[in-house]
Amino acid sequence: MIKKGTAFAGGVERRDVHEEETVKTGASGRKALVVVDMLNDFVRPGAPLEVPETRAILPALRRRIAKAHREGELVVYVCDSHRENDPEFARMGWPPHAVEGTPGAGVVASLAPEPGDVVVEKRTYSGFHGTTLHFILRRNGIKRLTLAGCVTNICILYTAADAAMRGYDATVDERFVAGLAPDAHAFALDQMEGVLGVRVVRRPVRSAPRH
Numbered sequence: 001m002i003k004k005g006t007a008f009a010g011g012v013e014r015r016d017v018h019e020e021e022t023v024k025t026g027a028s029g030r031k032a033l034v035v036v037d038m039l040n041d042f043v044r045p046g047a048p049l050e051v052p053e054t055r056a057i058l059p060a061l062r063r064r065i066a067k068a069h070r071e072g073e074l075v076v077y078v079c080d081s082h083r084e085n086d087p088e089f090a091r092m093g094w095p096p097h098a099v100e101g102t103p104g105a106g107v108v109a110s111l112a113p114e115p116g117d118v119v120v121e122k123r124t125y126s127g128f129h130g131t132t133l134h135f136i137l138r139r140n141g142i143k144r145l146t147l148a149g150c151v152t153n154i155c156i157l158y159t160a161a162d163a164a165m166r167g168y169d170a171t172v173d174e175r176f177v178a179g180l181a182p183d184a185h186a187f188a189l190d191q192m193e194g195v196l197g198v199r200v201v202r203r204p205v206r207s208a209p210r211h
């Protein structure tokens with residue numbers, strides 16, 4: 001029997017997922033701050049996937065999280081959580097990192113989630129792929145997201161892409177995202193702004209290198 005919402009065309013089953021996959025209009029107006037991969041294995045000096053720039057954004061991101069709490073934004077931590085032999089390691093060429101249940105997979109202490117915050121574990125670059133993120137955001141009536149954390153051209157970019165496909169209004173403020181390399185960071189911001197419709201807030205041009 002063919003179920004409602006299911007169509008057959010040339011032997012291929014196509015489910016009509018368009019309606020359930022996008023954010024409903026009439027969302028509550030509540031916003032969410034989505035903090036991506038600010039984990040020990042990315043932030044600590046000498047960590048397996050160390051992104052030194054994450055430590056530069058920590059103070060500003062800490063303040064941004066406090067502001068979110070004050071203003072009633074939902075704070076969602078989206079965190080890599082890999083199996084020991086996760087396909088991502090071999091296929092993408094990354095060293096093992098953020099293996100579930102290890103300290104490296106934990107959010108850095110200075111940004112530790114508070115009661116009422118939500119932690120969503122992911123296995124891929126996207127905070128939406130195979131996770132409950134979309135469900136949680138919709139349940140809270142959220143249409144507007146601010147993405148923060150690392151890495152700008154990987155998990156921020158692919159999470160932004162999936163957010164855009166699902167109808168969210170996303171903002172990325174350069175003060176709260178960390179890249180691995182300046183070129184890739186800049187490319188990702190341009191891509192998000194120019195192609196995905198993300199509102200990108202640029203950091204003022206620095207007069208001197210910070211290191």
Ligand SMILES: [Zn+2]
Pocket residue numbers: 080082088097098123124
């Ligand atoms: Zn990973």
